[in-house]
Amino acid sequence: MSTTTTRDLARPTPAKPDKGRPRRGLRGNSTFNFWLFTGPFLIGLVIFVYVPIGWSIWLSFFEARFTVTPSKFIGFDNYRFMLDNGNFTGALLTFTVFAAIIVPTTWALSLGLAMLVNRLRFMRAFFRSVFFLPTACSYVAASLIWKMSLFNGVRFGLANTVIGWFGVDNIAWLANPDPPWYWLVIVSARLWLQSGFYMILFLAALQNIPQELYEAAAIDGAKPGWQTFRYITLPQLRATSTAVILLLLVAAYQAFDEFFNLLAKTTWGRPPLVELYYMALGQNQDYGAGSAGAVMLTLLICIVTLFQGKILGFGKGDESK
Amino acid sequence: MTTTVPEVRKTERPPTQGPLRARRGGIMSSTGLYLATGIATLLFLIPFYLLIRNSLSTDPEITGENWKFFPTDIQWKNITEPFRDTTVDFGQSLVNSLIVGVLHTVGTLLVCSLAGYGLARIPYRHANKIFYAILFTLMVPTAVTFVPSFVLVSSLGWVDSYRGLIIPGLFSGFTCFLFRQYFLGFPKELEEAARVDGLGYWGAYWRVVVPNSLNFFAAIATITFINGWNAFLWPLVIGQDPSAWTVQVALSSYMTNQTVNYHLIFMATAISILPLLFVFLFLQRWLVQGIAQTGIKG
Numbered sequence: 001m002s003t004t005t006t007r008d009l010a011r012p013t014p015a016k017p018d019k020g021r022p023r024r025g026l027r028g029n030s031t032f033n034f035w036l037f038t039g040p041f042l043i044g045l046v047i048f049v050y051v052p053i054g055w056s057i058w059l060s061f062f063e064a065r066f067t068v069t070p071s072k073f074i075g076f077d078n079y080r081f082m083l084d085n086g087n088f089t090g091a092l093l094t095f096t097v098f099a100a101i102i103v104p105t106t107w108a109l110s111l112g113l114a115m116l117v118n119r120l121r122f123m124r125a126f127f128r129s130v131f132f133l134p135t136a137c138s139y140v141a142a143s144l145i146w147k148m149s150l151f152n153g154v155r156f157g158l159a160n161t162v163i164g165w166f167g168v169d170n171i172a173w174l175a176n177p178d179p180p181w182y183w184l185v186i187v188s189a190r191l192w193l194q195s196g197f198y199m200i201l202f203l204a205a206l207q208n209i210p211q212e213l214y215e216a217a218a219i220d221g222a223k224p225g226w227q228t229f230r231y232i233t234l235p236q237l238r239a240t241s242t243a244v245i246l247l248l249l250v251a252a253y254q255a256f257d258e259f260f261n262l263l264a265k266t267t268w269g270r271p272p273l274v275e276l277y278y279m280a281l282g283q284n285q286d287y288g289a290g291s292a293g294a295v296m297l298t299l300l301i302c303i304v305t306l307f308q309g310k311i312l313g314f315g316k317g318d319e320s321k
Numbered sequence: 322m323t324t325t326v327p328e329v330r331k332t333e334r335p336p337t338q339g340p341l342r343a344r345r346g347g348i349m350s351s352t353g354l355y356l357a358t359g360i361a362t363l364l365f366l367i368p369f370y371l372l373i374r375n376s377l378s379t380d381p382e383i384t385g386e387n388w389k390f391f392p393t394d395i396q397w398k399n400i401t402e403p404f405r406d407t408t409v410d411f412g413q414s415l416v417n418s419l420i421v422g423v424l425h426t427v428g429t430l431l432v433c434s435l436a437g438y439g440l441a442r443i444p445y446r447h448a449n450k451i452f453y454a455i456l457f458t459l460m461v462p463t464a465v466t467f468v469p470s471f472v473l474v475s476s477l478g479w480v481d482s483y484r485g486l487i488i489p490g491l492f493s494g495f496t497c498f499l500f501r502q503y504f505l506g507f508p509k510e511l512e513e514a515a516r517v518d519g520l521g522y523w524g525a526y527w528r529v530v531v532p533n534s535l536n537f538f539a540a541i542a543t544i545t546f547i548n549g550w551n552a553f554l555w556p557l558v559i560g561q562d563p564s565a566w567t568v569q570v571a572l573s574s575y576m577t578n579q580t581v582n583y584h585l586i587f588m589a590t591a592i593s594i595l596p597l598l599f600v601f602l603f604l605q606r607w608l609v610q611g612i613a614q615t616g617i618k619g
Contacts, residue, residue: 030443033522037439041432042451044492049458052469059469116358121351129605130362133369136597138551140569141590142368144576148583149371149383156384158371192368197612204613257553261573273554280468281558290468302460 053298056291064288078292088293091275092300098271099252101187106248107241110195114202115233128203132196139257142189147174147262151185177268186269189258194251198244205240209233246308253301272297372594376587383583396584403589408578411589413564414571418550419596421486421567425549426542428491434538437500438526442512452501458494471558481565486556490549496541503537504530540611543604547597568593 060078062070082088117128134142151159151173160170173181213232222228234241256273263269270278272293280290375383377399378392403411439445440452470489479485511533515525531538556567566574572593575586601608 030522031445034439034443034445034448036523037443037526038436038451041436041492041497044432044488045455045458045494048470048473048489048492049461049466049494052466052473053461055469055473056466059472113361116354116361119354120358127358127362128609129601130365132605132609133601134365136547136601137368137594138553138569138572140551140553140572141372141594144572144586144590145368145372147576148581148586149375150368154384158367192365196365200609200612260553261576264577276468277554277558281471287468287472294466294468298461298466305460 056294059287060292060295062288064286064291066285067287070288074288078288079296081289082293082296087270087275088272088279091270091272094269095253095255095271097183098186098255099249101183102190102252103245103248105187106191106195106198107244109191110198110244111202111237111241113195113199114206117199118203118206128199131199134192135194135196137193139189139193140261142193143258143261146185146189146258174262174266177266180269182263182266182269186258186262189262190255194248198248201240201244202237205237206233209236246305249304249308250301253297372587372591376584376591378584380583383587399584399588400592402585403592406582406585408580409566409571409574410563411568411571411592414566414568415592417483417486417566418568418593420483421556422546422549422596424483424487425490426546428487429493429496429545430538430542432491433493433496434500434531434541435526436497437502438504438530440497440501441504441507443522455494455497459498467554467558470555474559480559481562485559486565486567490552490555496545499541503534507534536607537611539604539607543600543608544611546600550597 059070061073061075063072063074063077064070113131117124117131120127149156149158151157153160153170153172153175155161155164155170157173159173163171171181173185209232213236214228217228217232218224222231254273255271256277259269259271259274260277276290276293276297279293280287374390374392377395377397379394379396382389382392403409436455440448440455445451474480474485474489477485479488507530511529512525515529520528551569552567553569553573556570557573560566560570563571563574572586572590575582575589
């Protein structure tokens with residue numbers, strides 16, 4: 001109460017006479033100030049995000065090979081071409097498989113690591129760093145290690161050396177889509193790279209759970225372990241879990257680096273972005289079809305995001321402003 | 322008598338610390354806990370071990386039949402190898418990455434923090450609509466629009482230039498969103514004080530808000546730098562000429578080269594990770610704190 005009155009008193013300027021230099025107070029001319037602050041960002045956003053989106057949509061209705069100023073309007077033919085063309089639908093399928101594997105495994109691994117680290121009494125910071133360290137590696141670097149040392153097809157790969165101890169023959173991890181061992185390579189690389197980051201999110205959330213909840217549960221006779229995890233930890237992590245799943249899905253949609261580097265010249269295991277890359281910047285430079293693919297992919301992401309938001313209630317409680 | 326005290330304590334501790342017991346006891350004993358952590362640690366460190374081992378070995382030792390855990394003869398001279406290689410200008414790619422990484426970070430912080438502050442603090446009729454327009458771009462991954470972005474940037478003549486590598490990436494809806502959320506929670510009283518002192522928004526921002534938010538800026542800077550350094554798709558698209566390659570593109574090109582020079586590739590990879598390890602070492606506190614803060618707080 002007292003603070004509001006002092007604010008109200010301070011607002012009229014007579015208390016503070018002008019000292020020659022005209023000044024904009026915090027309330028004065030806020031439209032100008034709003035644009036001063038947000039203008040540069042918004043101009044950039046329009047030029048480098050909205051214009052490409054619009055351009056993409058426009059290009060997708062034209063026959064645009066080797067040119068970005070096409071003249072021949074072909075309606076939905078590019079879309080039809082992309083959907084009829086098994087490569088793109090195959091890429092969408094590849095993505096679906098990838099997301100179906102990588103989202104739950106990363107979720108479980110990062111939560112598991114967070115719970116381990118959270119329970120440690122000694123060297124907690126050290127172990128946290130160990131699990132977080134792979135975040136420093138790029139997907140390119142990880143792909144190199146995975147492809148040329150860990151999962152090399154010949155004897156000198158570590159994985160083949162290890163299974164060799166048990167008398168198992170060498171496996172060509174990446175050179176053969178059947179059986180699809182390449183999924184193991186790709187998923188393990190991404191798990192290693194991204195789990196530490198999500199572990200930090202879970203760790204922060206775990207530390208925010210009030211201890212009283214566990215005490216109350218103990219009084220009510222809940223057995224520590226599965227029961228407290230199921231009825232206290234998991235529900236308390238709901239908001240973080242939702243955010244993590246959302247981030248994981250979007251990251252999976254954008255998968256490019258490790259697929260591109262691990263499966264460079266293969267025709268299998270191509271996610272949408274790799275497919276679009278070859279489509280638009282490959283030999284044909286088909287910008288029209290590439291754009292149609294990009295538009296469909298974007299729509300798909302929007303639908304999944306909104307759908308997931310509806311189901312998991314993401315964004316609730318963000319009623320600021 | 323005194324010798325028994327520790328034992329008594331050992332057994333009595335759990336009951337007196339109820340909550341701890343509920344949390345730490347249960348299915349996993351302390352030994353099991355450290356065993357699991359130890360195994361996970363080993364698994365997480367194997368790739369680093371392979372990287373270091375191979376980068377300091379000779380090629381026959383990397384590809385040899387009798388696989389050894391430690392190279393018999395450590396090849397320190399490998400460290401200079403990537404820089405002497407003539408097929409890829411590795412030194413130039415490192416310089417490119419460094420320039421791009423630093424300018425990308427500085428630019429992103431500047432542009433996004435200003436916008437975030439404007440959205441959080443300055444009243445404007447259409448601010449909400451603008452905010453939703455920014456949120457919408459979060460759903461459109463920039464990687465999906467790389468085709469028209471490339472077309473746009475090439476029509477500006479920015480292919481193979483620092484401008485092309487840096488500028489399109491500055492306008493991150495996500496970073497702007499994070500800054501807005503942060504500034505919404507920034508104590509208003511400090512700005513009120515600045516107002517009493519006669520500062521406008523601009524002055525209050527630079528003299529009061531920024532100096533009091535350095536922790537958050539450091540956290541975002543670290544994350545932005547890591548993302549900039551590790552970016553691959555956009556530099557791959559923009560860097561048509563090898564002189565404009567970033568270190569990630571250079572590494573990728575090693576993989577597709579005809580002649581495979583294992584120790585060189587691994588050494589180059591190790592060198593490419595080093596700058597980030599430094600960042601981790603010195604800025605880890607902010608990094609972890611920042612990620613924890615940005616992890617949408619329910």
